[in-house]
Amino acid sequence: MRITDSPRSDAWGFFRLLHIIRVLSRDKLFVFGVTVVLSLALLSIAAPYVSPYTSQGYGEAAVPPPSCPGVPTEVAGVCPPSLLHPLGTEILGRDLLTRILFGIRTSLIIGLFVVITATAIGLFVGITAAYIGGWVDELLMRTTDVFLSFPHVILALVILATIGPNFYSVFIALGAVWWPTFARLARGQALSVKSQNYILAAQAAGVGRFGIIFKHILPNSIAPLTVQMALDMGASILAEAGLSFLGLGIRPPTADLGVMVFESTNFITTAWWYPVFPGLFLFLLVLSFNLIGDRVTQYLDPRLAGK
Amino acid sequence: MNDLNVGAYLVKRALLTVVVVIGTITITFFLSHVVPSNPVILLAGQNPTPEQIARLTHEYGLDEPLYVQFLIYLRQVFSGNLGISFSFSLQPVLPLVLQTLPNSMTLGALATLLAIVVGIPLGVESARRTGRKFDSLMRIFSVSSVALPQFWLGLILQLIFAVYLGILPNASYGGSLLFFDMHPVKTVTGSYLIDSLLTGNFVTFVAIAKSMVLPVLTLALYPIGLMIKQTRSSVMAALSQDYIRTARAYGIKEREVNYRFALKNALPPIIVTAALTFAYSSTLGVIYVEEVFNLAPGLGFLLRSSTGTGISSTGISGALDYQLILGLAIVVGIFYAIANLVADALQIYFDRRIAR
Amino acid sequence: MEPLLEIKDLRLVFSTERGILDLFQGLSLSLMSREVLGIVGESGSGKSTLAYTIIKLLPGNARILSGKVLLEGRDILSMKEEELRRIRGKEITMVFQDPSTSLNPVFRIKDQMLTVVKENLGLQGEVARKRALELLKQVELPDPESIMNSFPFELSGGMQQRVMIAMALAANPKLIVADEPTSSVDATIQTQILSLLKKLKAERDFSLILITHSIAVAKEVSDRIAVMYAGEIVELGKVETVIEKHLHPYTEALLKSIPRPRGKSEMKRMLPVVPGQVPDLISPPSGCRFHPRCPYAMDICKAERPPYFNKDGSLVMCWLYSEER
Numbered sequence: 001m002r003i004t005d006s007p008r009s010d011a012w013g014f015f016r017l018l019h020i021i022r023v024l025s026r027d028k029l030f031v032f033g034v035t036v037v038l039s040l041a042l043l044s045i046a047a048p049y050v051s052p053y054t055s056q057g058y059g060e061a062a063v064p065p066p067s068c069p070g071v072p073t074e075v076a077g078v079c080p081p082s083l084l085h086p087l088g089t090e091i092l093g094r095d096l097l098t099r100i101l102f103g104i105r106t107s108l109i110i111g112l113f114v115v116i117t118a119t120a121i122g123l124f125v126g127i128t129a130a131y132i133g134g135w136v137d138e139l140l141m142r143t144t145d146v147f148l149s150f151p152h153v154i155l156a157l158v159i160l161a162t163i164g165p166n167f168y169s170v171f172i173a174l175g176a177v178w179w180p181t182f183a184r185l186a187r188g189q190a191l192s193v194k195s196q197n198y199i200l201a202a203q204a205a206g207v208g209r210f211g212i213i214f215k216h217i218l219p220n221s222i223a224p225l226t227v228q229m230a231l232d233m234g235a236s237i238l239a240e241a242g243l244s245f246l247g248l249g250i251r252p253p254t255a256d257l258g259v260m261v262f263e264s265t266n267f268i269t270t271a272w273w274y275p276v277f278p279g280l281f282l283f284l285l286v287l288s289f290n291l292i293g294d295r296v297t298q299y300l301d302p303r304l305a306g307k
Numbered sequence: 308m309n310d311l312n313v314g315a316y317l318v319k320r321a322l323l324t325v326v327v328v329i330g331t332i333t334i335t336f337f338l339s340h341v342v343p344s345n346p347v348i349l350l351a352g353q354n355p356t357p358e359q360i361a362r363l364t365h366e367y368g369l370d371e372p373l374y375v376q377f378l379i380y381l382r383q384v385f386s387g388n389l390g391i392s393f394s395f396s397l398q399p400v401l402p403l404v405l406q407t408l409p410n411s412m413t414l415g416a417l418a419t420l421l422a423i424v425v426g427i428p429l430g431v432e433s434a435r436r437t438g439r440k441f442d443s444l445m446r447i448f449s450v451s452s453v454a455l456p457q458f459w460l461g462l463i464l465q466l467i468f469a470v471y472l473g474i475l476p477n478a479s480y481g482g483s484l485l486f487f488d489m490h491p492v493k494t495v496t497g498s499y500l501i502d503s504l505l506t507g508n509f510v511t512f513v514a515i516a517k518s519m520v521l522p523v524l525t526l527a528l529y530p531i532g533l534m535i536k537q538t539r540s541s542v543m544a545a546l547s548q549d550y551i552r553t554a555r556a557y558g559i560k561e562r563e564v565n566y567r568f569a570l571k572n573a574l575p576p577i578i579v580t581a582a583l584t585f586a587y588s589s590t591l592g593v594i595y596v597e598e599v600f601n602l603a604p605g606l607g608f609l610l611r612s613s614t615g616t617g618i619s620s621t622g623i624s625g626a627l628d629y630q631l632i633l634g635l636a637i638v639v640g641i642f643y644a645i646a647n648l649v650a651d652a653l654q655i656y657f658d659r660r661i662a663r
Numbered sequence: 664m665e666p667l668l669e670i671k672d673l674r675l676v677f678s679t680e681r682g683i684l685d686l687f688q689g690l691s692l693s694l695m696s697r698e699v700l701g702i703v704g705e706s707g708s709g710k711s712t713l714a715y716t717i718i719k720l721l722p723g724n725a726r727i728l729s730g731k732v733l734l735e736g737r738d739i740l741s742m743k744e745e746e747l748r749r750i751r752g753k754e755i756t757m758v759f760q761d762p763s764t765s766l767n768p769v770f771r772i773k774d775q776m777l778t779v780v781k782e783n784l785g786l787q788g789e790v791a792r793k794r795a796l797e798l799l800k801q802v803e804l805p806d807p808e809s810i811m812n813s814f815p816f817e818l819s820g821g822m823q824q825r826v827m828i829a830m831a832l833a834a835n836p837k838l839i840v841a842d843e844p845t846s847s848v849d850a851t852i853q854t855q856i857l858s859l860l861k862k863l864k865a866e867r868d869f870s871l872i873l874i875t876h877s878i879a880v881a882k883e884v885s886d887r888i889a890v891m892y893a894g895e896i897v898e899l900g901k902v903e904t905v906i907e908k909h910l911h912p913y914t915e916a917l918l919k920s921i922p923r924p925r926g927k928s929e930m931k932r933m934l935p936v937v938p939g940q941v942p943d944l945i946s947p948p949s950g951c952r953f954h955p956r957c958p959y960a961m962d963i964c965k966a967e968r969p970p971y972f973n974k975d976g977s978l979v980m981c982w983l984y985s986e987e988r
Contacts, residue, residue: 561744
């Protein structure tokens with residue numbers, strides 16, 4: 001090991017992670033969160049291969065519409081839960097469970113993408129601010145403050161209003177407004193790494209600016225951001241569903257939980273399963289991510305829990 | 308502690324608020340230009356000639372460089388011109404938003420009030436019982452409330468209270484879209500609830516209030532969770548301080564120790580949470596709730612119309628009313644900035660040390 | 664005569680992250696009416712914990728294993744919260760170490776004084792206000808009216824401590840426990856506060872327990888002095904006896920550490936310096952807890968905890984005095 005290498009960051013990180021996992025595996029709420037997230041993720045990945053209604057998951061209407069005796073004609077196609085359709089069917093006669101699992105795919109993909117984009121932009125802005133300092137730091141951080149002073153979703157609305165709603169717009173809009181928290185975190189982290197002895201040693205040894213940023217500051221800044229990523233998965237999934245509910249996000253025929261809740265609004269008095277299930281799964285998914293984030297934060301910073 | 312300090316501090320905060328508002332406008336402007344687009348094509352009506360487009364483009368300054376456009380925009384915004392809405396027969400945006408704001412703010416204010424009245428006591432009790440069953444229950448409640456999609460919660464509450472129990476109306480002010488045709492309310496403040504009360508129209512007032520119960524509950528649940536969490540943590544910090552030990556040593560009643568001596572010290576972050584709750588519930592939160600409960604007019608109704616999928620959209624269907632959305636975003640930004648400023652002032656009122 | 668306060672065979676431990684901290688292993692002490700008892704010891708000796716035990720305001724990790732604290736025959740340790748509350752502020756009150764954190768920072772003095780006066784004297788309105796002003800006058804605060812309208816942070820440390828004393832006096836308590844009341848103020852103010860306590864003591868009928876790390880401060884006001892070391896009262900006697908004919912080696916060390924008047928540099932040596940460190944009570948030394956620091960340590964000191972020996976009217980917990988019994 002050369003003197004300019006980051007001190008044992010990989011090995012330490014790994015053992016620390018193992019330790020954290022061991023402690024948290026005794027926490028019921030954390031285990032609940034992880035179990036739900038993993039099973040929903042697996043189910044949604046497996047959905048196209050196991051569902052008998054895969055084509056409906058991709059958006060096709062049910063042909064012929066399912067017939068369900070005893071249901072009023074004005075809700076034709078919307079059938080109560082049965083053996084063939086465990087969670088019932090929806091407005092176009094499609095299997096609700098299949099649509100929900102495909103909707104979870106959409107949520108997870110968008111959530112992941114938004115969080116990763118936000119982390120990337122946040123790291124770039126935060127490290128630039130920390131490394132260059134001076135007026136650049138001031139400008140970037142004040143901009144970050146303004147972004148943080150009102151909700152992400154409103155800003156995302158502005159972008160969506162300009163570029164029009166579709167699958168990719170939601171990525172772009174949410175990713176473009178979600179970074180400020182990450183920028184702040186990354187800046188703080190980069191500042192503390194920057195003053196460490198091995199960085200000074202690396203500078204003295206003549207390692208260039210980009211060398212230092214890519215070899216030292218970047219790897220050491222990512223770790224603390226991962227907790228924030230878990231916390232923000234839930235929030236960004238919720239934001240996406242909200243935008244889609246308002247008709248500004250995902251558009252049919254792509255399966256989306258927010259859109260499903262919107263479509264079910266007219267069926268409250270006639271078909272309870274339709275409004276209940278899509279939202280319930282959305283709630284479970286977001287709750288599980290939040291529980292994971294909450295427990296990890298509590299573990300890493302017990303002061304917040306006041307113990 | 309003299310009042311000069313307080314005054315100077317507030318002036319400083321107010322100036323900062325102006326900076327944040329300008330920042331908001333700047334960000335909104337540049338975000339809306341992330342992708343080049345030409346609103347003129349939308350404004351010019353159907354089948355415009357190239358000359359018409361060129362004339363309008365020039366008229367709106369859209370052939371100028373971006374920074375000039377930005378300066379023009381900034382000047383417009385500060386003179387109260389937020390553009391015109393093409394989903395509302397080319398009416399100016401600002402009056403449209405201001406007209407709908409009172410109803411939305413009423414919902415937001417009631418939800419905030421509920422969050423304060425319910426959330427603070429639960430938070431204090433939670434702080435007193437750290438690590439016990441009640442505390443973990445409250446913790447699970449607050450984590451859950453943050454994860455609850457409000458647009459779905461509204462539907463579920465309708466399902467329970469309106470459809471199955473039948474004790475509350477499920478949608479619209481007064482329980483029916485035609486309500487105001489039968490019970491007209493004279494406009495005073497623009498908020499149906501307040502106006503019906505002010506004009507002594509009690510039957511109408513009760514009907515409107517009843518129809519607002521579920522929307523307010525829907526709006527309030529998430530803030531209640533936030534309030535519990537914030538109150539718990541800051542009261543807990545206060546309870547470990549020396550002055551609480553003093554109060555106990557002098558035989559002060561436990562209730563007074565918790566709700567007066569500890570709570571007042573814990574207030575500053577709680578005030579910020581309350582202010583943000585009010586801003587959120589009156590703007591973004593209300594958009595979902597007004598949609599679910601079919602409440603109009605309000606910000607949600609405006610936004611719905613601007614997306615071309617609204618319940619009573621009169622504009623070009625399928626197209627986004629871009630100026631209206633920008634205007635809405637700026638108003639929301641200003642709303643948040645003012646809420647923050649009010650929170651600052653209230654914090655000073657409760658703890659003078661902040662201004663030092 | 665019945666003692667006002669009697670502590671009988673008190674056993675108290677703290678559960679900490681590192682293990683059980685065994686503080687009091689059977690501590691006894693009694694206090695007569697109108698008596699002033701100084702409790703002296705280094706930080707970590709358990710003197711503050713003893714103060715909080717008397718008023719039963721212990722931190723959550725403290726556990727009382729056995730023992731009694733009797734106030735005129737009533738056991739404080741077995742009282743319910745509501746009973747305790749009625750005794751606190753009325754029969755027993757405390758004056759705390761750091762008035763700047765012990766007064767509530769977001770309430771005016773008025774609000775804090777009036778709450779105490781109303782709660783403990785049952786007075787209301789103008790009568791309560793008059794009483795509060797009177798109390799502030801009694802602790803020799805200039806311009807009580809403007810003090811009433813101040814926030815704590817607008818007052819000096821000495822003024823804050825006087826306000827605390829005024830609040831402690833409000834209900835004419837039988838016992839005031841003062842926990843290091845002068846350690847956060849400078850020497851001049853310290854003298855003033857001590858003479859104020861002496862004056863008030865002469866005017867009124869209360870007993871005082873003065874907790875301090877400085878034997879010099881204890882000497883000023885006390886009738887008797889108890890020297891504490893590592894959770895034990897190692898010597899207890901009349902103030903003159905303890906100062907002039909000290910028995911315990913630890914008392915000797917404490918007395919040596921008192922700064923001698925040496926002109927202007929006197930202030931420089933405020934903190935008592937006894938060689939060695941206070942032992943870690945999670946694994947306390949065997950036998951006499953002082954033996955690792957004691958210049959006279961014998962074999963028996965390591966083996967057995969000494970009992971109290973009576974000498975010259977003082978009690979001392981030291982094997983040095985065993986033959987002379």
